Amino acid sequence: MMDKMVDVLVVGGGNAGFTAALAAAERGRSVVLLEKAVRDLAGGNSYYTAGATRIPHGGLADITDFIEPDERHSATEVPPYIAEDYLADLEKVSEGRNDPELSRVLVEESHGTLRWLQRQGLKYRLMYERQAYSRPDGSFLFWGGLHIGNVGGGKGLMEDHREAAARAGVAVRYGHAGTGLIIDGGRVVGAGYRTDTGESGEVRAQSVILASGGFEANPEMRRRYLGEGWQNAKVRGTPGNTGEMILAALDAGAAKGGDWSTCHSVAWDAGFAENESNFELTNQLTRGGYPLGIVANRNGERFIDEGADFRNYTYARYGQDILNQPGSVAFQIFDATTRPMLRAEEYDMPGVSVMREDSLPALAARAGIDPVVLERTVGDYNSRIDATKPFDPNIKDGRASGVEPRKSNWALALDTPPFYAFPVTCGVTFTFGGLKTDTYGRVLNSAGNPVPGLLACGEALGGLFSGNYPGGSGLAAGAVFGRRAGSVA
Template sequence: MQVHSSNNRPQQADVVVVGGGNAGFSAAHAAAERGRSVVVLEKGDEDTAGGNSYYTAGATRISHDGLADLRPFIAPDDRHSQTEVPPYSPEEYAADLAKVTNGANASDLTEVLVHESKEAVKWLSGLGVKYRLMYERQAYQRPGGGYLFWGGLHVGNVGGGEGLIADHTRVARELGVDVRYGHGATGLVVEDGRVVGVEFATETGGVDWIRAESVVLAAGGFEANPELRKQYLGDGWENAKVRGTPYNDGAMIRAALDIGAVPGGDWSSCHSVQWDAFTAKNESNRELTNRLTRGGYPLGIIVNTEGRRFLDEGADFRNYTYAKYGKEILRQPGSIAYQIFDAEQRSFLRSEEYDMPGISVAEADTLDGLARKIGIDAAALGATVQAFNKSIDLSIAWDPTVKDGRLADVGPPKSNWAAPLQTGPYYAFAVTCGITFTFGGLKADTHGRVLNSAGECIGGLYVCGEMLGGLFSENYPGGTGLAAGMVFGRRAGNCA
């Protein structure tokens, strides 16, 4: 096939990476460090680039031996001397993955992730990607002073997802990576059974292509495609709000399947969260990004529009439940629910999520007044709260830094952090389902080499990031996506 060019830029590279998010950049950096010529094809322009990574809080789950082990690659902070960061072993990491996915996580991918996550962060830190302890998300200040981190998730990017992508972009330029914005990949070029290039749409509406020895797919799942969501996730999912990039439409997954790749992972489930229901622009919002998440629910209760509770808000730390509870909201009448807090609980909510501009919130001095403001039957909400308050074992101290076992013995139960709602004013935050990414993707080995139906590697084709299926099913431990993106992106880049 004749390689041609419509833009006077070289149309050949050793490695072409499709997608300029965390995983794609990790692959690009690794390949460039090996002396390979690398082109990144990014569908977004410079103002809309970065994939889902841009919209994250930057939380990255890694195994480590405690604060002393983390200090060499995190930003200094005066609070470190008053901070306890419990060690998080690879075995704990693997157990958390198995717990939240009910054992559906691929064991080979898991083994690599839990043992290489810290080294991947250290590698990126050495290149210039900046990390810190996530005090505002993962620690509470103890009554006697000091901070205790919880939930196995401790490290995040300086500047969140926006800072992550800015750092990755700068590193790519320093390494000589050619990042081409506004290049939406549309297909794969195959010669003699081997992938040798990528087709992409041109600015004039035509199609061009670039030849490569290796192609790394890092273009995300299909969460921004309402038709595919309905087809694979089920009825109602077409109504979910897209938290991140609008570009993850599944086109490159389909392109890989069309040349013989096989699906991997759980195509029937996804990462979905409680998301601000009524903010005017609550999809793909690059200004507010992750601040539209409502993650404080373990401290209060959640009711539907009938005034009923329908899940265990305190089943586990937020990190282990938040990615599956968006689905539960979607199932409620109108796909709407309300997180309810009293004045005491409200003081513990993270400012970045609960004090953002234009937030969907109602406030009233009484529960009856709150019910009227949000259009819920006051008697129904009052009965729910009364039964909840009466069922709490007040002999157990309330402590949000540990799983305190303070139970509300009601249906459904609240297993931890149950506190009576009894002090006005009362607050109701309206939430719906926000979809983050789909768990189904392509099947690959632990180096990201895409497999066909015979279990053989398709020559020249690699996958990483949210396109790599197999790690997640039904649920997800917070911060694992960015960690997996860098681990398997790095691996793909080291092979490509």
Template sequence: MLDPDVVVVGGGNAGYCAAHAAAERGRRVVLLEKAPRAHAGGNSYYTLGSIRMVHDGLDDLLKILEPDDRHARTEVPPYSATEFLADLERVTGGRGDKELTEAVVDGSRDAVRWLHALGLRFQLMYERQAHERPDGSFEFWGGSHVSNIDGGPGLMAVHERIAARLGVEVRYDCPVTGLMTDGGSVVGVRMGDQELPAESVVLAGGGFEANAQWRQRYLGDGWQHAKVRGTPYNTGDLIQAALEIGADRGGDWSTCHSVPWDASFPENESNRALTNRLSRYGYPLGIVVNRRGRRFIDEGADFRNFTYAKYGKVILEQPGSVAFQVFDAQSRPMLSAYEYEMPGVDPVVADSVEELAVAMGVDVDGFVQTVREFNSSIDVSRPFDPTIKDGRRAAVEPVKSNWASAVEVPPYYAYPVTCGISFTFGGVRGDVDGRVLDRSGEPIAGLFACGETLGGLFSENYPTGAGLTAGMVIGRRAGSLA
């Protein structure tokens, strides 16, 4: 294809959504992917495919879900636009762009239905977002109830099939090095000494999380040591290209999505075979200690959907940038097999608290005291219930606000964790249609952005599933105008 109308730069979920929407309008679309074919898919490939969307409960969701015998004994609470907005407001401290946030929330259900009609297939996240009751029924929690079939790899495989059916030309091994301009408008892209003219360009090449120098510069010293969870190709090139032609910065450049991440597996960066299985999100069921044997977070502050993306940063700040998630024989069976029974990773196991401390290499006296004080401070008058914020607290410092359960039944288990960075929150500034804005707030003609390249939605923290949803909604809107 020599004369595309639209060039989409970046082959993750957001980029493909923009490409699909443009192609549906009869636009001639070329999608340029920086990575070689074997490493394509952006950060989206490394996800679970979790999606946060407005819905009216199970009957509403059945319109997009694949059949499952468990549906008949499943309760899925509705998730309203009001709740979605409140969750985003709460976890970001109100620092997100309000118009952009409202556009993502309001467009979430329609975007998922649109993609379902194009060919994406969805399921309830039984293993991750539901608890099974004694009678065999299931109760969902946390707001992010749906994922696509087969996680990130499945998501990207279907996106590629949809794009081929719609006539989108995909080119791999094509790093974009600059933007072509004419009188202030963007009229194409540069790839080294090659140029590809187009009426519109959509930037969807992620943030700068894989650029260690930028991480240190914008996130702070120490961030150069964080483990890159996803693609190694998101190095901020497209953000830089947009800034060079006058685009404004958008969002929070000083914070990011970072999570508790396996610290012991040798290949714990950009692992396409294990993708998200190196995550360690079971900490609300146990305690987390540093090398001094001391707790340093409220493991039960909220459902892990609303805390996991900020706790990677706190782990990075601990001695050696390492911590240990600790469970006993009662809590260990409740952990997700997807994460905690991952092949090639074995926990530290011991028959006493003292032996566990030695095996972890933490301060023995400090750890023993931590466990003793924690166990004795639990409000046992409240029943333990992982499906709600049960108020079963441990009155220690820091407090554990919910799901406090004594660490007292051997054997004991410890999982070493570090900071895994997912994506950065800062990018270019844009409007609700993905139009990139200059420093005076005016749209740059012919230039759009979506996905992690577009800043403004998140700050400090992030609710599970909101990233893929944002890419779907704003990617679709950008493609509908490009």
């Protein structure tokens, strides 16, 4: 199939690309998928995720029939997460800069798309270890609108995709990096490639779907579009998302879409030696437990509201705040009371960076934090907690500390030794700027007309997110718009 015209060429082998390939193959199209990474390192950013996927639903009874059975279901409460909530969350976290039509399609089709993928062989479950705390009576309450994930996380997601593609007859070519688009008479008619062994060639196709990610793994493009200092961020996911195919599309007349000046970035282990594109540990280097403690910089000062909202709605923007601190590093601080509540997959991972001491001054000295300021910061924080509000991590409990910046929820005094400091830096996940498309992923030019033969999905499609995003909406968008692109290619 590499030597003749095919119906559909997909460039990029993550969740969006494989979904597009499956949708095209289901319609009887011949499909070739080019993946830059070799087989043993493939999967795009999707492989590095926890597999969390945000969809609207009517509660546990509405999803039980397509998720894996679990004996805990009978003691579990999953609040409904309706379409209006999803749309409101997209608008809230992006401060109204999300494209309304793309957002509407994402919300309306994500539930059905997951069911379709489950019929293709992908497996889903409730994410107990990430999205629910056990209550005193042994029951579970899910929170934050994000409840479903892939069995086996991102690794399981991509293994399921590969098996589904094989059954569907998709020709996957690993170690084939897209190098540019082939244009004939104003129409995109294929793409060039270069293999991991140095060979080059091209594939001609009636339609080309770009699912090749953003530009987060390109330090020069990060610096140019995100700003000075972003070249120093750590890449959480695949090293392959370096933006070449987005630039090739722009050269072919495509218009930019979305917010090119912001990205998804998180608190990331600052001290782990191999803290970029770690194919074994993947998402375990994230540090998402900050709502249970405080975050201080090297000066000993807090600089964010750790309890502004559920982690799902804040974690993708706090990486930038950390990048702006002295040395682009900060410290998540917990005590003996809060430390046991942290997610084991992140805070007990092999080689986790952590300092443990029996006093705050000793902890500060070891971490390189100003000890006088840190002790004053913690003292002020502890003394201004509204102890009349009961602590409950399953809801926004209003248990605030009236310091500046305020901690709006889940404020527990840090006063029980030993004390812990986890050093974090900025981990960049994906860039929000991409190509301008219609709701089926057809790439548009500056006049708003389709670039013939060219479509985009996944992180190459711009317009859904700006400044922040609701956790789990990235994989959902990749699936929805991948399916849509494959349905018209």
